[in-house]
Amino acid sequence: MSSLLHILRFTRSLTPLYVAVVVCSILTSATTLVVPFLIGRATDSVSGAVSGQTPTDTAVRTVIVLALAVLVAELATTLISNVGGWFGDVMSNRMRTILSVRYYDKLLHLPQRWFDTEITGTIVARLNRSIAEVTGFAKTMSNAFASMLITTAAVLVISAWYAWPLAVLLLVIFPVYVWLTALTSKKWQRLEGEKNEQVDIASGRFAEVIGQIRVVKSFVRERSELEDFSRRFGSTDATTREQSSHWHRMDVLRRSVLNVVFFAIYAIIFVRTVQGHFTLGEMVLLVQLMNMAKSPVESMSWVIDASQRAIAGSRDYFRVMATADDPRTEVLPDAAARLEPVPGAPALEFHHVDFAYESDEDVLHDIDFRLEHGERIALVGESGGGKSTIVNLLLGLYEPGRGSIDVAGHDGRTIPLEQLRSGIGVVFQDASLFSGTIRENIAYGRPDASEEEVRAAAVRANADGFIRRFPGGYDQLIGERGLKLSGGQRQRIAVARAILKDAPILVLDEATSALDTRAERQVQKGLDELMSGRTSLIIAHRLSTIAGVDRIITLREGHIDEIGTPAELAASGGIYAQLLELQNSGRTRALAKF
Numbered sequence: 001m002s003s004l005l006h007i008l009r010f011t012r013s014l015t016p017l018y019v020a021v022v023v024c025s026i027l028t029s030a031t032t033l034v035v036p037f038l039i040g041r042a043t044d045s046v047s048g049a050v051s052g053q054t055p056t057d058t059a060v061r062t063v064i065v066l067a068l069a070v071l072v073a074e075l076a077t078t079l080i081s082n083v084g085g086w087f088g089d090v091m092s093n094r095m096r097t098i099l100s101v102r103y104y105d106k107l108l109h110l111p112q113r114w115f116d117t118e119i120t121g122t123i124v125a126r127l128n129r130s131i132a133e134v135t136g137f138a139k140t141m142s143n144a145f146a147s148m149l150i151t152t153a154a155v156l157v158i159s160a161w162y163a164w165p166l167a168v169l170l171l172v173i174f175p176v177y178v179w180l181t182a183l184t185s186k187k188w189q190r191l192e193g194e195k196n197e198q199v200d201i202a203s204g205r206f207a208e209v210i211g212q213i214r215v216v217k218s219f220v221r222e223r224s225e226l227e228d229f230s231r232r233f234g235s236t237d238a239t240t241r242e243q244s245s246h247w248h249r250m251d252v253l254r255r256s257v258l259n260v261v262f263f264a265i266y267a268i269i270f271v272r273t274v275q276g277h278f279t280l281g282e283m284v285l286l287v288q289l290m291n292m293a294k295s296p297v298e299s300m301s302w303v304i305d306a307s308q309r310a311i312a313g314s315r316d317y318f319r320v321m322a323t324a325d326d327p328r329t330e331v332l333p334d335a336a337a338r339l340e341p342v343p344g345a346p347a348l349e350f351h352h353v354d355f356a357y358e359s360d361e362d363v364l365h366d367i368d369f370r371l372e373h374g375e376r377i378a379l380v381g382e383s384g385g386g387k388s389t390i391v392n393l394l395l396g397l398y399e400p401g402r403g404s405i406d407v408a409g410h411d412g413r414t415i416p417l418e419q420l421r422s423g424i425g426v427v428f429q430d431a432s433l434f435s436g437t438i439r440e441n442i443a444y445g446r447p448d449a450s451e452e453e454v455r456a457a458a459v460r461a462n463a464d465g466f467i468r469r470f471p472g473g474y475d476q477l478i479g480e481r482g483l484k485l486s487g488g489q490r491q492r493i494a495v496a497r498a499i500l501k502d503a504p505i506l507v508l509d510e511a512t513s514a515l516d517t518r519a520e521r522q523v524q525k526g527l528d529e530l531m532s533g534r535t536s537l538i539i540a541h542r543l544s545t546i547a548g549v550d551r552i553i554t555l556r557e558g559h560i561d562e563i564g565t566p567a568e569l570a571a572s573g574g575i576y577a578q579l580l581e582l583q584n585s586g587r588t589r590a591l592a593k594f
């Protein structure tokens with residue numbers, strides 16, 4: 001329940017809409033309540049005419065006026081409830097927008113560690129479900145139930161005026177009904193949670209499988225993936241059977257209790273009328289009022305059902321919202337503000353850095369090196385040696401366990417992440433493009449770049465030629481993650497993107513290792529342009545990629561093995577020398593272990 005109140009606080013800006021919905025509910029209730037009074041009065045007029053107490057003409061005039069009044073009241077109810085419905089729709093849609101945007105904002109700023117343990121599709125499925133349940137409940141409440149509740153409260157007061165036992169019975173049945181529903185609630189929620197878990201996992205796998213459909217097809221795994229999906233969804237059938245039978249058994253009990261209470265209510269009304277306490281008109285009035293109160297009580301169970309879903313949904317929602325942001329996330333007024341280098345300080349310096357992804361298993365030990373401005377350093381070493389981890393730390397995706405990283409003379413921990421990252425250009429092994437046009441992808445780091453700047457970057461990245469050959473040129477759509485391009489083309493666009501970003505520090509994380517020799521040569525031209533005049537950290541499997549670097553660092557099991565110029569390391573007989581020898585002797589297959 002508190003999580004639902006939290007949603008209200010979260011969507012405080014919608015207060016005028018909430019007020020409008022409540023006002024419409026109150027007005028709808030008022031116009032609805034007028035009708036039984038009018039019909040009660042009409043009944044009395046009819047009974048007066050039938051018993052001969054009132055002249056027929058007068059009675060006819062009265063009942064026609066009363067019937068017209070009923071028409072006006074019903075038209076008013078129709079109008080106001082529709083206006084309220086409109087406010088309710090707008091409100092729930094605004095609510096969905098606010099909740100979704102805040103969730104997205106939250107996800108974008110969560111630490112990398114959080115993403116290491118979550119599955120993307122599951123996150124998206126959970127977001128959609130939890131928000132749909134919360135907004136669905138808000139809509140249900142606003143469209144009908146709020147006015148029903150207000151009507152019931154009014155009925156209580158009116159019936160207390162005519163006969164207090166009726167009000168007492170109504171007052172008793174409400175909490176009993178809620179209590180009987182609450183009895184099922186704990187079990188219901190547990191089962192609902194189990195079902196949601198299965199559906200979210202299945203949706204997560206679904207998104208992953210569709211995202212990697214080529215792998216699925218090439219390993220002929222469509223059928224088994226489908227079976228797995230269907231098994232997970234199928235497992236919710238048994239849970240639903242249990243959940244639903246429990247719910248319906250309780251509903252039989254609840255409604256039976258309700259019907260017994262309403263038997264007492266109707267009996268009181270009829271007996272008292274017969275005894276002369278009520279006129280016929282009052283009897284009709286009271287029966288109608290009681291019927292009005294009955295439907296909200298009956299619908300109480302589905303409202304509670306919807307509210308339980310909404311509570312479960314809002315809990316899921318806030319479980320993510322309560323996760324702490326990356327501590328250094330800070331939105332700068334000028335996101336592009338570059339870090340002012342401290343005079344005389346190196347471009348980048350790792351001071352005795354230790355790091356572990358999992359609590360006690362260090363993957364980096366005592367990493368200590370510096371990069372002077374404009375220097376090119378290659379990181380070389382066996383796979384799993386910690387090269388990409390060094391890049392992750394440099395980008396501030398994780399914090400070092402011990403030691404520190406200085407960028408342009410500033411302690412990395414004190415630099416806002418946006419500023420840190422806007423000073424580093426990265427080209428990853430997987431070009432990581434987005435669906436959309438080539439132009440949008442090149443300008444991803446600088447959406448305000450001009451046409452000429454985008455083109456100039458593409459020319460320098462050796463990409464302009466192939467881009468122009470596309471029918472759409474720079475406006476060519478490249479498919480999800482750039483799947484319509486070849487690996488070499490994707491990579492050259494990624495290089496153009498980094499050139500346009502124009503960051504003083506450059507990281508190439510195995511930028512060409514997925515390419516064949518020809519494509520590598522084409523990308524390498526672009527990379528040489530990109531590196532010129534920039535401090536560069538280059539991770540590469542192939543020694544061809546690191547030709548011309550100033551120094552090489554070799555890593556072994558998370559330790560720095562050697563640091564030196566290519567000539568020094570070639571002579572030292574260490575990892576680099578071995579690699580060199582392997583490559584020169586053409587035993588390329590043996591390279592696989594590196």
Ligand code: ADP
Pocket residue numbers: 116357358363381382383384385386387388389390
């Ligand atoms: P390299 O880039 O040299 O191939 P990495 O830096 O990717 O090596 O990996 C170093 C070690 O850290 C490996 O043992 C790898 O399994 C582990 N590792 C990498 N990323 C993660 C992660 N997100 N969570 C846990 N362990 C990781």
